[in-house]
Amino acid sequence: MTVNDIVGKLNLTVFGGDKGLNREITGGYVSDLLSDVMGNASEGEVWVTLQTHKNVMAVASLKDVSAVILVKGLKPDEDMLAQSNEEDIPVLGTEMETFELAGQLYGLIKNR
Amino acid sequence: MKFKYEIEGGNFSKAGNASSAVKKILKQLNVPPAIIKKLVVALYEGEVNVVAHAWNGCIHVDIEADRIFVSIEDEGPGIPDIEQAMQEGYSTASQAVREMGFGAGMGLPNMKKNADYLNVKSEVGKGTTVEIITFLK
Ligand SMILES: Nc1ncnc2c1ncn2[C@@H]1O[C@H](COP(=O)(O)OP(=O)(O)O)[C@@H](O)[C@H]1O
Numbered sequence: 001m002t003v004n005d006i007v008g009k010l011n012l013t014v015f016g017g018d019k020g021l022n023r024e025i026t027g028g029y030v031s032d033l034l035s036d037v038m039g040n041a042s043e044g045e046v047w048v049t050l051q052t053h054k055n056v057m058a059v060a061s062l063k064d065v066s067a068v069i070l071v072k073g074l075k076p077d078e079d080m081l082a083q084s085n086e087e088d089i090p091v092l093g094t095e096m097e098t099f100e101l102a103g104q105l106y107g108l109i110k111n112r
Numbered sequence: 113m114k115f116k117y118e119i120e121g122g123n124f125s126k127a128g129n130a131s132s133a134v135k136k137i138l139k140q141l142n143v144p145p146a147i148i149k150k151l152v153v154a155l156y157e158g159e160v161n162v163v164a165h166a167w168n169g170c171i172h173v174d175i176e177a178d179r180i181f182v183s184i185e186d187e188g189p190g191i192p193d194i195e196q197a198m199q200e201g202y203s204t205a206s207q208a209v210r211e212m213g214f215g216a217g218m219g220l221p222n223m224k225k226n227a228d229y230l231n232v233k234s235e236v237g238k239g240t241t242v243e244i245i246t247f248l249k
């Protein structure tokens with residue numbers, strides 16, 4: 001399953017990093033603590049968060065996550081968006097809250 | 113092979129740049145991905161600690177045939193009680209920094225978990241040096 005597949009299936013907004021939409025997804029990680037993601041997320045996972053600042057992209061890139069999903073209609077800060085495009089790591093958005101989004105995402109990835 | 117990268121204290125918009133530069137070099141040198149992944153965690157946490165807690169610093173990386181030696185040195189307030197600072201959850205980070213998702217007190221524990229050897233030296237009022245060794249074999 002690629003990032004593009006979940007964009008379609010979950011009707012996500014693509015804010016940036018379009019060139020990374022073909023990245024392969026291996027799982028997901030939900031956290032708003034950067035050190036938690038740093039220590040526990042794995043390469044290829046989709047990172048679900050409500051953090052919207054540039055440091056999210058630094059962590060996303062260092063960990064090689066496949067995409068970042070912002071919940072509750074949140075939008076990336078301008079410098080977060082710029083780095084998403086530089087690194088080709090998609091930043092996606094949804095109106096859903098974390099619980100609902102994570103549940104749907106889990107269903108998709110588990111049943112693939 | 114030796115490299116050095118500067119870290120600006122207080123400048124969160126550049127946090128991660130030095131770690132990212134080191135990661136690129138390790139990739140180019142064909143260091144095994146599993147080793148890069150671990151080292152990147154320790155590098156980033158060390159870099160963020162300089163940004164969040166110190167005034168300025170630098171990362172020295174020395175790559176040898178059998179090991180990678182990293183030293184993160186800063187000028188800053190230092191750490192009065194290193195044992196306490198190493199505890200999971202201990203943090204003196206400000207509320208503003210916590211709201212950004214930093215300051216969970218997981219940085220030093222993350223570094224310990226991801227290094228083969230970790231040594232923290234600090235002098236209050238002067239600065240802190242964190243040494244990390246990762247064995248390649
Ligand atoms: N380079 C440093 N200079 C001064 N104090 C530091 C440094 N690194 C860590 N500390 C102290 O150790 C505490 C714990 O560090 P860490 O485990 O990385 O958690 P956090 O950075 O989230 O607070 C910090 O809150 C700070 O008080």
Ligand SMILES: [Mg+2]
Pocket residue numbers: 157160161215218219220
């Ligand atoms: Mg820290």
